Amino acid sequence: MTSIALVSRMLGPMLAALLLLTAASHAWAEAEAATPAPEGAMPAESMPETTTDFPAVEPDPVPPPEPQESVVAAEFDELPAAAEGNAAGDGSETLDETLADDAEPAAPNVETLIRQLPEGSFNDRRAVATQLAASGDPRVPDILSALAEGRLLATADAPPRILIRAATGTGGSDAISGENVPASVISGGTRIPVHNPLRNALRSLVAVATISAPDPEQRASALLRLMRGSIDSDLLAYLDTRVEREADPRVMDLLLTVRALARLNADTPEERLAAVAVLRGSLLNDVRVGLEATVARDADPDVREAAAEALDSIQSRIELYRFTENLFFGLSAGSVLLLAAIGLAITFGVMGVINMAHGELIMIGAYTTWFIQTLIPGALSSSILLAIPAAFVVAGLVGIAMERGVIQFLYGRPLETLLATFGISLILQQAVRSLFSPLNRPVASPDWLSGSLEVNPVLALTWSRIYILVFAILVFVALLLVMKKTSLGLKVRAVAQNRPMARALGVRTGWVDALTFGLGAGIAGIAGVALSQLTNVGPNMGQAYIIDSFMVVVFGGVGNLWGTFVGAMGLGMMTKFLEPHSGAVLAKILVLIFIILFIQRRPRGLFPKKGRAAEA
Amino acid sequence: MLTRRLFLSDWGGITVLVLLLAMTVAVPYANLALPPESPWHLSTYWVALIGKFLTFALLALAIDLIWGYAGILSLGHGAFFGLGGYAMGMYLTRQIGDRGVYGNPELPDFMVFLSYDSLPWFWWGFDMFWFAMAMVVLVPGLLALVFGWLAFRSRVGGVYFAIITQALVFALMLAFFRNEMGFGGNNGLTDFKDILGFSVQARETRVGLFVASAVVLILAYVASRYIVTSRYGRVLIALRDAESRTRFAGYRVEHYKLWLFVFSAMLAGIAGALYVPQVGIINPGEFAPLRSIEAVLWVAVGGRGSLFGAIIGAFTVNGAKTWFTTAYPEAWLFALGALFVLVTLFLPRGLVGIFRRKRKGEGA
Amino acid sequence: MSMVRNTREAMRRDRVFRFLEPSPDFARPVDTSHGPILYVEDVSVRFDGFLALNQLTLSVDEGELRCIIGPNGAGKTTMMDVITGKTQPDEGKVFFGQNVDLLRLDEYEIARGGIGRKFQKPTVFEALTVFENLELSMASDKRVWSTLFFRLRPEQRDRIDEVLDLIGLLEHHEHVAGSLSHGQKQWLEIGMLLMQNPRVLLVDEPVAGMTGEETERTAELLVSLAGSHTVIVVEHDMAFVRSIARRVTVLHQGSVLAEGSMSQIQNDPRVIEVYLGDEA
Secondary structure, three states: OHHHHHHHHHHHHHHHHHHHHHOOOOHHHHHHHOOOOOOOOOHHHHHHHHHHHHHHHOOOOOOOHHHHHHHHHHHHHHOHHHHHHHHHHHHHHHHHHHHHOOOOOOOOOHHHHHHHOOOOOHHHHHHHHHHHHHHOOOOHHHHHHHHHOOOEEEOOOOOOOEEEEOOOOOOEEEOOOOOEEOHHHHHHOEEOOOOHHHHHHHHHHHHHHHHOOOOHHHHHHHHHHHHOOOOOHHHHHHHHHHHHHOOOHHHHHHHHHHHHHHHOOOOOHHHHHHHHHHHOOOOOHHHHHHHHHHHHHOOOHHHHHHHHHHHHHHHHHHHHHHHHHHHHHHHHHHHHHHHHHHHHHHHHHHHOOOOOOHHHHHHHHHHHHHHHHHHOOOOHHHHHHHHHHHHHHHHHHHHHHHHHHOHHHHOOOHHHHHHHHHHHHHHHHHHHHHHOOOOOEOOOOOHHHOOEEEEEOOEEEEHHHHHHHHHHHHHHHHHHHHHHHOHHHHHHHHHHHOHHHHHHOOOOHHHHHHHHHHHHHHHHHHHHHHHHOOOOEOOOHHHHHHHHHHHHHHHHOOOOHHHHHHHHHHHHHHHHHHHHHHOHHHHHHHHHHHHHHHHHHOOOOOOOOOOHHHHO | OHHHHHHOOOHHHHHHHHHHHHHHHHHHHHHHHOOOOOOOOOOHHHHHHHHHHHHHHHHHHHHHHHHHHHOOOOOOHHHHHHHHHHHHHHHHHHHHHHHOOOOOOOOOHHHHHOOOOOOOHHHOOOOOHHHHHHHHHHHHHHHHHHHHHHHHHOOOOHHHHHHHHHHHHHHHHHHHHOHHHOOOHHHOEEOOOEEOOEEOOOHHHHHHHHHHHHHHHHHHHHHHHHHHHOHHHHHHHHHHHOHHHHHHOOOOHHHHHHHHHHHHHHHHHHHHHHHHHHHOEEOHHHHOHHHHHHHHHHHHHHOOOOHHHHHHHHHHHHHHHHHHHHHOHHHHHHHHHHHHHHHHHHOOOHHHHHHOOOOOOOOO | OHHHHHHHHHHOOOOOOHHHOOOOOOOOOOOOOOOEEEEEEEEEEEEOOEEEEEEEEEEEEOOOEEEEEOOOOOOHHHHHHHHOOOOOOOEEEEEEOOOEEHHHOOHHHHHHHOEEEEOOOOOOOOOOEHHHHHHHHOOOOOOHHHHHOOOOOHHHHHHHHHHHHHOOOHHHOOOEHHHOOHHHHHHHHHHHHHHOOOOEEEEEOOOOOOOHHHHHHHHHHHHHHEOOEEEEEEOOOHHHHHHHOOEEEEEEOOEEEEEEOHHHHHHOHHHHHHHHHHHO
């Protein structure tokens, strides 16, 4: 740790000094006179103090090569990675400043600098690299990392051509133009030599160069890396200058956090209190680590107390977000259950048919998605959207075939139906295995379905799960409308309530049964499309859902669709809230036990069918 | 009088019993007494295979008793079978002693591997044969008692019962897959050496286990036959066909179902206990829902509602499975699936139904 | 909205699991010293918003033969369900005599306690023989162990033969009940009811599907039972009701519309409007 600090102490001043020389007229210097406010949350106030310290401590603008090198070398053995990241952070800031301030005219041309790389000693090379890193040129990170890895070559021409050998293969490219270069030219180049200390410094400089990138994402990630190291006063001063200029609110936020984190070690208690006040708002793990250290070690009791209080407030917010996260996971698991169970609820609720092949209908939907993706490989988004109706039709047709071929002969014999449909499920599984393969099929997700929505550092919601939640609710509402508003729905409900009477009134019950079963099966197919985005698509995938789906139906009751909705969401929540405490398997077992106990209380589920018909 | 009641007009049952008795004598003779060159010699592989079928037949009998007579379809009888099997497996594991890979006299290999320092409490007593045998019936019986009590008193029946029994066996499977359960996790219990001091690999032991399975099956058949021909059995048929009416006749239906369920679970437990030493392993795969449903199919194929039909069904389906999985492994699941569909569609009374003249009005 | 109500009901805290409550039994004899043997007070049953019984109040004296009539959906069957423990009412009281709260008893306890019921649709054990049907219904120890080791005693056999004779199924006693005609099944079920030796018989549509002669005999039988038993008959067949009725209760929309002798009922304008009016 100390050596890390040392490195930053060495690199930081050097860069900061450079910066001072070239940026004398800059705005932050104007604030120099202002004294730091105790609540120094505002960047403009706290900045100048440290900056004025700067030249006093380290007035020499020229980097002192000797001590730095030795330190870097010494530390390379100890903690290379940490040192690297840290040093990189330090350096980057200052260099970035150099560039961003009116320093550009003074800076040598980037291409000239690149051509200078093969010349001189290791130290010269380091100096050039440092300048390059400060240039902010997008070519620089690649060049510097190639140099560090020994892939940067120079030809014997004058001026030399600088080439980058590709990390793999024999090809490469020109460092300046970026053009591809044939292998023959590459093999003619000479490796630009580096040694360990330089290599180490280079890695840092690569990071620095990345931080200078115009992309705020890259700046943010550099800052996050910076947070993990220790920050000395020089760097701190530099951070102040960054605060001045940062436009991106998120990066700004990070900047302030990083700065405050560093100030936790400031000399005056006022400053430290101010830092704690800033950090209260952050949820980052490093902030908690820093505050914990303050609570444990700070000399001033007020600061300790403030830090402890800040920690508490952070903790309670984290807990709130964890709860939100669990809630989301629960809803998400519930939406999956809802999709899987809703088709079952229709066939079971309306027709009293236990369809053990329901899981296999889900599988068919998932395979339809895969098949369509293989048909039109280029268009992921449209293939997913196309898969929804396709899966509905395919699974629906399989369902209708099942109903006409087998189930219609077994009405009124639910246990026989259960066994027969189980047989069908075995046949469908084996058919898929024989037709395609027993292995899982890869189903890709379009961009908008991958990644996650990061609300804050402790709460990230996966897009795929958000979409599936929305999708499940859409399917549910659509089904509700079909049942309530269409003539098919009316007939289905009529048959469910009184089959002989419906038949007497001219409803073709056989036809309604087939369509109802097809509808339930089709929805299973749609569920398969959604599940293909979450889990593996394979011949056995249906089995994973069948028991869960039945649990939902048993829990919710077969009386109405709302029962399925509440049942699915309830079980999803229950599982996800149990999981952190008990582990996934035990949570599943506990939920099963809960259901067994639950039906003691309500044998027909949450929303039972009532009336004389239900008693029969 | 009693024999008359038990066997009167049960010609199928008598035939099956005679066949079983003949098997009990002939199979050991063909294996032990006849020289290997003899065309009538039966290899030990076959003895173990038929012995396994006998335990399956016992499981089928247990299922038929509740499904065929009380109309309770359990899709989770594998749970009781497996628990009985685990109880026996624990006894056999304890008999390994210090002959395991790690040579620990107290702890089975997997516990040494998972760095247990002492035997968990629920393993206590399983080094004693009588204790293990008591657990073979008590553990499944107790589970059935608790589960059945909860289910029947809240009048969970029909498909709901079928589903929650399936959930039960599924939950057990998940639980036993966990290493923390202390039952060997994924691998289960295996590498058995001795049973009652006899090597489980020895030919004589195999034949002994075969005879034990056959005798237990015969006894279980007679006991089940006693139950179904008693007034208890008539109450069962009554509640199967008209549960409400039975209740209004003053019978506490839940109790009738419950005790039958417990008895059936115990039979299944015994079947599991006889199965394990003959196949040499017990693992959580026995709790797979598919296994339990398959066992229901044996009963359906043989003919539910006739006890000997269950035995015939178990032999038929498992015989077919053995042949299929060696001859056409790909096609077995197709065949099994088709069997489910065809039997329910065309043979609601199973194979027995083909031969039996249908008595008019006799309920299915 | 039913969902809200259901949820609320599931979460109710004042009702514990039923099996935790102590269940009263028939240790004490049924007290009918004040006349009524069956007393239904302010009973309401709701099915999904539909009021099957609406504040129904009814009392039946010991030994009475009571006919209950009413149009479809009047709540006749639901009333029987409540009395026999099949349906729990949402509110109200049901007493057997003065001291036995029927709402706290299970069906089998009510049946053992002396209330027998014949279903609207004849329900017999179709897979068993006529003899076995009667044997199963016979009043005897109906606990699990005793049925497992049960042996029929000669006097019990005599009693069964007696009832077989009474219901005219003596020569059919070896037949499977499922093979009987509709009318024979009705009779068998009445016979099963008699084997239970109940104090109260609830008879739901006993003569549906019977020939004229059978109907006549049924009427005779029920009339002869009254006095020693309390008989409550629900029937649609007005001729039949007229032939046996002493006292008639008319149910309409879940509550009592009128009560009295047959002639009083027939002249009641409200009854004529809702019920007899339909028939005329």
